[in-house]
Amino acid sequence: MSVATAAPDRRSPSGLCERSPTRPVGDSDGATRAPLRIAMLAPPWIPVPPSGYGGVESVVSVLTEALVDRGHAVTLLCAPGSRSGARVLALLDESHPDEIERSLYESDHVSRAFAEIDRGTPEFDIVHDHCGFTALAMADRLDVPLVHTLHGPFTTATATFYAHHGHKAGLVGISRAQWASAPPGLEPVDVIANPIETDAWPLREHKADYLLWIGRMVAEKGPHRAIAAALGAGVPLVLAGVIQPGQQAFFDSEVAPHIDGDRVRFVGEVTGFVKRSLFAGARALLVPIRWEEPFGMVMVEALACGTPVIAFPEGAAHELVVDATTGFLVNDVPAMSAAVDRLSQIAPRECRAWVAAHCDADVVAAAYERAYRSVAAVCGARDFARV
Numbered sequence: 387m388s389v390a391t392a393a394p395d396r397r398s399p400s401g402l403c404e405r406s407p408t409r410p411v412g413d414s415d416g417a418t419r420a421p422l423r424i425a426m427l428a429p430p431w432i433p434v435p436p437s438g439y440g441g442v443e444s445v446v447s448v449l450t451e452a453l454v455d456r457g458h459a460v461t462l463l464c465a466p467g468s469r470s471g472a473r474v475l476a477l478l479d480e481s482h483p484d485e486i487e488r489s490l491y492e493s494d495h496v497s498r499a500f501a502e503i504d505r506g507t508p509e510f511d512i513v514h515d516h517c518g519f520t521a522l523a524m525a526d527r528l529d530v531p532l533v534h535t536l537h538g539p540f541t542t543a544t545a546t547f548y549a550h551h552g553h554k555a556g557l558v559g560i561s562r563a564q565w566a567s568a569p570p571g572l573e574p575v576d577v578i579a580n581p582i583e584t585d586a587w588p589l590r591e592h593k594a595d596y597l598l599w600i601g602r603m604v605a606e607k608g609p610h611r612a613i614a615a616a617l618g619a620g621v622p623l624v625l626a627g628v629i630q631p632g633q634q635a636f637f638d639s640e641v642a643p644h645i646d647g648d649r650v651r652f653v654g655e656v657t658g659f660v661k662r663s664l665f666a667g668a669r670a671l672l673v674p675i676r677w678e679e680p681f682g683m684v685m686v687e688a689l690a691c692g693t694p695v696i697a698f699p700e701g702a703a704h705e706l707v708v709d710a711t712t713g714f715l716v717n718d719v720p721a722m723s724a725a726v727d728r729l730s731q732i733a734p735r736e737c738r739a740w741v742a743a744h745c746d747a748d749v750v751a752a753a754y755e756r757a758y759r760s761v762a763a764v765c766g767a768r769d770f771a772r773v
């Protein structure tokens with residue numbers, strides 16, 4: 387996922403860009419407290435923010451900027467090429483977009499991050515880890531307490547991992563649906579939505595005549611079902627997305643035969659202004675998913691533009707699609723086609739207002755602030771592991 391927002395002026399290229407906290411921070415409860423010193427640990431794969439597809443990196447970017455804006459001292463430990471208003475510290479010599487999840491790079495990146503944190507200059511109150519599994523597994527080796535956001539679903543393998551290591555950090559989930567398949571007894575410090583910089587997305591109230599599907603070209607995301615639903619509704623469909631390694635066969639057999647440049651158009655990977663305009667102009671975003679989607683950033687991006695979402699009732703769609711307010715939850719393709727006729731019931735401004743209230747970067751940063759303070763209050767990760 388990529389929000390491709392315009393970089394604030396103060397962002398510097400990779401390198402050091404100190405921004406010490408000098409003013410007290412007004413927390414969401416109205417109390418004034420000392421700014422937090424936060425080590426934000428991004429993955430080593432893609433620079434922050436990502437130029438195209440890059441879900442976790444986009445979340446890290448939006449959250450980091452919001453925390454800096456709230457007056458905290460954030461050091462972003464990340465892939466080279468990253469830009470931020472925080473102090474930027476690239477750990478490896480190059481990024482690794484084609485080696486995602488290769489432990490060689492993840493363990494190298496995390497061990498260098500831990501060495502920086504252990505050095506104690508600057509000191510940190512909290513480490514916020516978005517970086518796969520290594521940092522959580524080793525969190526009890528750090529003196530600084532760690533908050534770990536789970537970005538993926540619980541599978542049999544990851545549930546076993548979290549059952550074993552989850553007590554070493556404060557865990558944050560991204561939806562209640564995600565947490566529903568957590569191993570017994572594993573509790574999050576909080577469930578916090580992924581952030582969006584609402585103002586960076588255009589609200590468009592008068593829509594063009596097309597439906598949109600955008601995402602990864604995999605069966606569980608349902609581009610082929612979106613095609614069937616749009617054809618059934620008699621409304622043109624625009625498909626956007628990247629065909630990642632391993633997805634070509636699915637695209638060739640299930641999607642490509644229906645592309646006619648008229649009723650079904652495929653525009654490939656989109657970013658920046660083109661992506662935001664596509665979201666804003668659509669009558670609705672179709673999300674015919676068949677998997678326990680832990681969040682679904684495209685739904686939030688559509689809503690920010692005042693574009694309703696018609697989704698299957700799976701995973702976090704239950705939380706992001708408020709039936710008849712931000713869109714419709716439907717059970718199958720014919721019901722998705724039929725829901726297109728009801729789109730006039732949805733007010734674009736309500737869609738945007740809902741996102742601003744629940745997922746805006748500042749709301750999310752305030753929730754993380756509370757999570758950081760509650761975990762930091764437990765002294766340190768070694769102590770956290772003993773609680």
Ligand code: UDP
Pocket residue numbers: 387388389438439440441444600601602626627628654655656657661681682683684685687
């Ligand atoms: N995306 C993009 N360009 C594309 C297709 C998708 O930038 O052509 C972004 C999209 O805007 C969203 C992300 O990719 O921010 C997909 O995130 P989501 O959580 O919906 O799905 P995931 O792929 O992480 O399961």
